[in-house]
Amino acid sequence: MPHADSSLVPEEIDTKSAFWEHVHTQLEALLDPDLNWVSNLSNTSSLVYHSLLAFPKFFGPDDSKAVNWCGFYLNAPYFPTSKSTPTPAAPAHQKLLLGPFCGKPACQFINVAPGKARGVCADAFVHRQTVLVKDVEAYPGHIACDGSTKSEIVVPILISNADGTTTPVGVLDLDCLALNGFDEDDQAGLEKIVVLLNKTCKW
């Protein structure tokens, strides 16, 4: 099967939970545990974004309810440093940098330094829990990369450590053109996808 076909959604799928189960199965086949996180997250954002475009019952390509952005921001130290011009390592836990995504151009970084963190992505990362925003205009400190976004969901990516603590790696962020675009079924589906990413990617 050509890789592109993994984002097709069978017509009989008509609930959000069945949709996310389908996407999860497709993602399991698409991810490659031997590859770096850039390649795996590039395909993940593409699969989730294009599957949502192919699910018109709730999202689809309709300009009034489409998911218009789906991608990743990751903690600065995980990014590659230059091989040709060595630069000082980025300070840990101060900035999330733009990772692979589908959608229109986006903010290059998000400040998560103590006292300076603001916005949905920063809050999900700092507090290590999913933030589901029904109306971005009503969210304190919302950062508008795209003025047409109406609602948002951000799921943190947390590595479990041997001592029982977690280390936040970054976030999976989705924006929707509709108010109340996402609900608890989307949250459950996306959190399961992040568990799969955590299991597969070598961070």
Next chain:
Amino acid sequence: MPHADSSLVPEEIDTKSAFWEHVHTQLEALLDPDLNWVSNLSNTSSLVYHSLLAFPKFFGPDDSKAVNWCGFYLNAPYFPTSKSTPTPAAPAHQKLLLGPFCGKPACQFINVAPGKARGVCADAFVHRQTVLVKDVEAYPGHIACDGSTKSEIVVPILISNADGTTTPVGVLDLDCLALNGFDEDDQAGLEKIVVLLNKTCKW
């Protein structure tokens, strides 16, 4: 201006050369020389892909002539290695790995090892020159990540060394749903964009 608006295309732009000049100007403002290549190439693929969707005279969102994939494959050694589970470094110049892109899910890697290289991306990388394919079905060894792709253009990313030689870093790859989707104006525009990326990104 919200970052997303950088992919708007003014209505008065009606030639391909004016279009690529506009995209180049937007990209100059969007790229951040202090950032890693993952963040910069993620925004680049998004800007080019969404600008093409907003240029209906030649491409646009029309299913018969849209650009359906725009992104990067890069030489394996440039990708980040795991911080938690050290893995042996990838052998140089053997594989191009999937980088940031917009479009449906894609092949994770492309073999460029001597005797095993095949397809448009591998040829552009190995021979260090742009390959413009009017009809992918007629191209020997074409790799079909998406069966609906009809034409393709691949521009190599080459670093200039102090001794006058070049080092290939990867390729910028675009697919189109129409036969003869790309021409010499697109080639000139994309090659200029790659020069800008080379100047801005720390590889």
